[in-house]
Amino acid sequence: MDFQLDEELLAMQEVAREFAENEIAPNIEQDEKEHRFRPEIVKKMADLGFFGCVIPEEYGGNGAGHLASMVVTEEIARVSASWGLPFNVQTMGPALTILRWGTEEQKHKYIKPLVDADLFGCFAITEPDTGSDVASMKTYAVKTDEGYVFNGSKTWISSAHVADVAVVFAYTDREAQPRHRGMSAFVVDLKNNPGITTAPIETKLGLFCAPTGSIAFEDAVVPHDALLGKEGEGFKICMSMLDCTRLSSAVRAVGVARGALEESVKYAQEREQFGKPIASFQMIQEQLAQMKVEEDAARLLVWRAAVKRDRGERNSLEVSIAKYYAAEAAVHAANTAVKIFGSYGFSSEYPVERYLRDSKSFQIVEGTSNIQKVIISSYLLGKKK
Numbered sequence: 001m002d003f004q005l006d007e008e009l010l011a012m013q014e015v016a017r018e019f020a021e022n023e024i025a026p027n028i029e030q031d032e033k034e035h036r037f038r039p040e041i042v043k044k045m046a047d048l049g050f051f052g053c054v055i056p057e058e059y060g061g062n063g064a065g066h067l068a069s070m071v072v073t074e075e076i077a078r079v080s081a082s083w084g085l086p087f088n089v090q091t092m093g094p095a096l097t098i099l100r101w102g103t104e105e106q107k108h109k110y111i112k113p114l115v116d117a118d119l120f121g122c123f124a125i126t127e128p129d130t131g132s133d134v135a136s137m138k139t140y141a142v143k144t145d146e147g148y149v150f151n152g153s154k155t156w157i158s159s160a161h162v163a164d165v166a167v168v169f170a171y172t173d174r175e176a177q178p179r180h181r182g183m184s185a186f187v188v189d190l191k192n193n194p195g196i197t198t199a200p201i202e203t204k205l206g207l208f209c210a211p212t213g214s215i216a217f218e219d220a221v222v223p224h225d226a227l228l229g230k231e232g233e234g235f236k237i238c239m240s241m242l243d244c245t246r247l248s249s250a251v252r253a254v255g256v257a258r259g260a261l262e263e264s265v266k267y268a269q270e271r272e273q274f275g276k277p278i279a280s281f282q283m284i285q286e287q288l289a290q291m292k293v294e295e296d297a298a299r300l301l302v303w304r305a306a307v308k309r310d311r312g313e314r315n316s317l318e319v320s321i322a323k324y325y326a327a328e329a330a331v332h333a334a335n336t337a338v339k340i341f342g343s344y345g346f347s348s349e350y351p352v353e354r355y356l357r358d359s360k361s362f363q364i365v366e367g368t369s370n371i372q373k374v375i376i377s378s379y380l381l382g383k384k385k
């Protein structure tokens with residue numbers, strides 16, 4: 001693997017960096033305080049082609065690839081982890097999953113509008129009693145002449161109440177053995193369905209500009225052609241989607257680790273104690289060096305997984321390694337940054353406390369750090385190949 005980005009990727013990186021600095025950074029602290037989601041930022045990112053990297057031109061993308069998507073996402077997340085989330089809920093989750101498993105009608109109906117942010121997307125796996133154990137979900141879709149009738153509830157869904165469309169996972173067969181073979185995937189229009197209600201979750205630690213919510217299905221009738229893939233393929237589809245959304249979360253974590261380090265380097269040179277900049281103390285230097293090593297290692301793991309995917313190879317193991325390491329690196333970097341900033345690290349006057357709050361999400365979403373280790377060890381022990 002060549003570690004040097006080519007001219008095209010460097011140009012995309014530059015565009016994303018400028019966008020983050022000019023369009024996101026000036027308002028981010030105020031927006032975070034007000035928990036403000038700005039649809040126009042999602043639209044502008046779409047107009048710059050950010051969400052189209054992993055989608056072929058035929059379906060409205062630019063086909064630049066997964067590595068390109070990683071490079072662009074990192075630049076956005078470096079300034080704000082919240083604003084890295086649309087990459088997941090527009091394309092890495094819904095659009096890419098529809099591209100892989102959808103019918104031509106579904107592809108034409110949803111992919112380009114998601115890439116262009118004319119539709120807002122989300123994906124719904126998690127339920128009040130179902131997190132890591134995906135197969136334990138209770139949402140059920142009964143096939144009738146009118147369509148599939150959904151009952152159940154999803155929670156902790158990014159963008160739930162701002163989304164137009166969701167990739168939803170539900171059981172269509174409760175008797176299947178093993179049980180996960182009874183799960184199916186659907187592309188569900190969330191608006192104008194009297195059986196579907198959404199609500200925001202306001203009790204969050206961070207990611208205040210990225211809405212999170214719940215979705216309730218009460219005898220919600222969804223047309224037959226909403227089925228994604230075949231009945232019973234839901235678990236397989238879910239795992240294939242997570243390979244993509246996980247990688248996108250991993251690179252957002254890299255962005256946060258980098259942001260935390262850059263702020264720390266700056267602050268350590270400005271802040272003086274004992275008559276000299278705190279950067280002159282070896283203990284501070286060691287902390288900065290450790291952050292740099294972990295940031296670079298996390299990025300290289302992300303790039304390795306992305307390049308493998310761009311070569312058309314399965315990358316589940318590499319994705320889990322990258323996601324685990326990057327999440328831990330982000331939390332470590334943000335936590336160290338808060339230490340380096342002293343009492344100012346404890347203040348919302350500087351962004352490092354936001355980095356710490358936001359970074360904690362990476363240890364949870366798309367499979368917790370423990371779950372990534374379960375996956376990694378299952379490859380080592382020959383349970384997965």
Ligand SMILES: Cc1cc2nc3c(=O)[nH]c(=O)nc-3n(C[C@H](O)[C@H](O)[C@H](O)COP(=O)(O)OP(=O)(O)OC[C@H]3O[C@@H](n4cnc5c(N)ncnc54)[C@H](O)[C@@H]3O)c2cc1C
Nearest residue numbers: 123124125126130131132156157158364365366367368370
């Ligand atoms: C900000 C945010 C955004 C999210 N967005 C989405 C979204 O868009 N769509 C969606 O579907 N979900 C989303 N989620 C939900 C997220 O995917 C789940 O929270 C996650 O899968 C963990 O599930 P849980 O919270 O129920 O934890 P649990 O599964 O209850 O786990 C609790 C603890 O037990 C540990 N644990 C569980 N099983 C094992 C095991 N086998 N071995 C070792 N340890 C284990 C976990 O590591 C964790 O520490 C989001 C969550 C957050 C916080």
